[in-house]
Amino acid sequence: MTDVPTTTKADWTSDQEVRWCPGCGDYSILTAVQMLMPELNVRREDTVFVSGIGCAARFPYYMNTYGMHGIHGRAPALATGLAMARPELHVWVVGGDGDMLSIGGNHLLHALRRNVNLNILLFNNQIYGLTKGQYSPTSEIGKVTKSTPAGSIDEPFNPVSVAIGAEASFVARTHDMDRQHMMDMFRRAHDFPGASFVEVFQNCNVFNDGAFGAITKKDKRASMLIPLEHGQPIRFGENDENGVVINPQGSAEVVNVADVGESALLVHDETRQDPSLAFALSRLSAGPFEPTPIGVYRAVERSEYAGEASKQLALAQEQSGPGDLEALLHSRPTWEVS
């Protein structure tokens, strides 16, 4: 393999005019991705962005790579076929909370379960942006929107919990206010062999402004975001005064380090096979108003679907030789008529 040419952000930027609302969080996510790509040592032509429909899903048009803007909710399925056909490609899937958890929820679950080598980025703005502001499956209960004038009455999904429950092998969370953290998470997703799921808290400044402000504003982050670092005790706070323990009931709980002692803190292990601790961490916060873990929740390697499918093909060819059409047509009992 020849060396991958050196590129800059500009090389990864398409000539299409970006059409998100001014101030939309999608811009900073786009910038983070475009800035990351030159660092990944991959070729533009080997990179594909696949999306469904929604504001978030416009993403592929802005990347100077191969791209497919599909139909609402179906991006994981489109990308599964592409990744199976061409396992050597780097396939990214981008979509919103409605796209991937409502209409396309089933496809997301199955892409994660199969562990197809996709980097799935879910831009969660807790609202339907493109259709102008209906509540979404991640909106908090009581959300007043055009379609829920008396407040929404259904329990929201927690995307990280959903992913862990769907057997995801790589699950991370980041937010649109921290470019470096986004880049770190996207890089980890890229490097991970198998389905990588990254939830990105994204501000829709038109229909749900400030949904994550209480935890992602610069002055709130230290006290409201809990950084997950592999092998490290989970701590946060202006002075790292808070930590996370697993309480006797088996739930994750925020504690004062001074009260419990450093050694009582949960040491984060993203490679732990059993997903229950990662799940417990995902339940730590009931929403973006409580201290919320960000970072890699889980990164447990297991066999990747497209690769396994290719192996079965190779094995079949090894065992029965390459397909012979003539032989196939004669594979059932035949008779001669003269």
Added chain:
Amino acid sequence: MTDTVPRIVGTRELNRLVVRFAGDSGDGMQLTGDRFTSASALFGNDLATLPEFPAEIRAPQGTLAGVSAFQVQVSDHDITTPGDAPNVLVAMNPAALRKELMHLEFGGTVIVNQDAFVERNLTKAGYDADPLDDGSLDNYTLFKVPMTTITKEVCKDLGVKPRDAERSKNFFALGLLSWLYSRPAQPTLDWISAKFKRQQMIADANTAAFKAGMAFGETAELFDFTYEVKPAALAPGTYTNVNGNTALSWGLVAASQQAKVPLFLGSYPITPASDILHELSQRKNFGVRTLQAEDEIAAVCAALGASFGGHLGITTTSGPGIALKGETIGLAVSLELPLLVINIQRGGPSTGLPTKTESADLMQAMYGRHGESPVPIVAAYSPSQCFFAAIEAARIALKYRTPVILLSDGYLANGSEPWLLPDVSTLPDLTVEFATGPNHTKDDGTEVFWPYLRDPETKARPWAVPGTPGLTHRIGGIEKEDGTGNINYEADNHGYMVKLREERVAHIANDIPPTMLDGDTGDADLLVLGWGSTWGAITSAVMRARAEGRKVAHAHVTHLNPLPRDLGDIVRRYPKVLVPEMNLGQFCRIIRAEFLVDAQSVCKVEGIPFTAAELHSHINGVLDD
């Protein structure tokens, strides 16, 4: 069995024979019919089959709902249908007799498993009195055979449990029928030992039952004659017996080979299409990738994703699945990528008659999408021809970069016939060219790639697959500008693109074969115009009418969109046009709309195909009108 010395029995020759095997779902009637068919095929008969099974896997034993039947016609000449009325009915229990007797020809032969005619079974089947004794079968030739008793008897010393031994009784029936109709025994014996090679006891029981059936015929002094159907004078060559789903699967493999493009199948199980998924899943050494997706939408999306990646993306399903795939087919129309969507039609709407046949999804194929969303449609017309229909549909998809719908149905899917195997070197070359470099020079001299710049002849856009340097581009379902492929919401542009997509499909008419016209009887008084699986019944019916001196022509349409260029002239050439369909006249409506002719519809939407006799009488009716 009274004596063991073979009796002298006469042999009578038949030109054709229609046998219907019927029993409980658990009685193995499909297998029995299939083995009778295979032996006949290897013997050299022409044949056609009609398997009919209940939707329930195991309906309550002994009930009418649980009856499974298999009809086969074998002949010493070219035939195209599984026959009108069976000459012989094999009924393994009272329910089978009650449900199937109406199909039998007047005076036909009934062979029953006498052991099953006990009170409990008679009651379950709704008989007040035993039909074997009450004279109700006086118009038929009845043979009462204690199949279960004899089968158990001959298996006694094999170590098989009596319950298991009883299950071999279908092989007893097969043995008896094989003797009665002079079918060669060896293929069946070989098949048993191959099939049950890891279950020796079962193999022994089945073999014993089969041989006992043959011996019973020979010795029981019930039968005065055996019958023989000589081999048919078919065109020389090598034959195999094939059903539509297998032929179709093989056609897909062939298309992939001929195009040198790997095959990707995304599918979700559904009767009667699942066997294509099963068959292709075994073809991994041909580079075939199969994905059993989470639903039909995912299945077609994965296929389309694979097409974007340079594979021949295929999805297989039945009508309900097509309904789910509609939005994605629309996306494929907009993306202008090859995609093969295969509908093995069944009785609808909704779950309808999942195991029965119907061809009522034509309008769905034509118009069952949002927006102006034209898609070429190809229809298969016989089980073996499914092979060529698959290749043709793939050819159009690959060459014209478009989704194509291929229509088959339950009758073709499960029905089988002898197939003169084609010489694979004569199959069409479907080689495709992928884009390799820029295709446009901008005013400033820079070379660029435009994803929607078309081939002037085919109007197909370049197939530029990810991984190719210099061709990175974005495609999507939003309306685009021709050439650049850039998003474009302008009114004029949309009008232009809508027409362009319509013309792209219409234009394919230049590249499809002329209408199949059987015996261009230019002076015919009637044209019978068909499509799909009605071909066999129409062909036989027209032959019968002609034998009576009627002047009837038969045209059969394989390309339903676009229609062949000569079809207009053909339908206008004859004073009367009759369109038989297994729907309420969908194609007839298209013909009337397209060509303004007074075509008449004849419909059958009962889950079973037309018989030649039915169509023959319709033909005479129209001619005498």
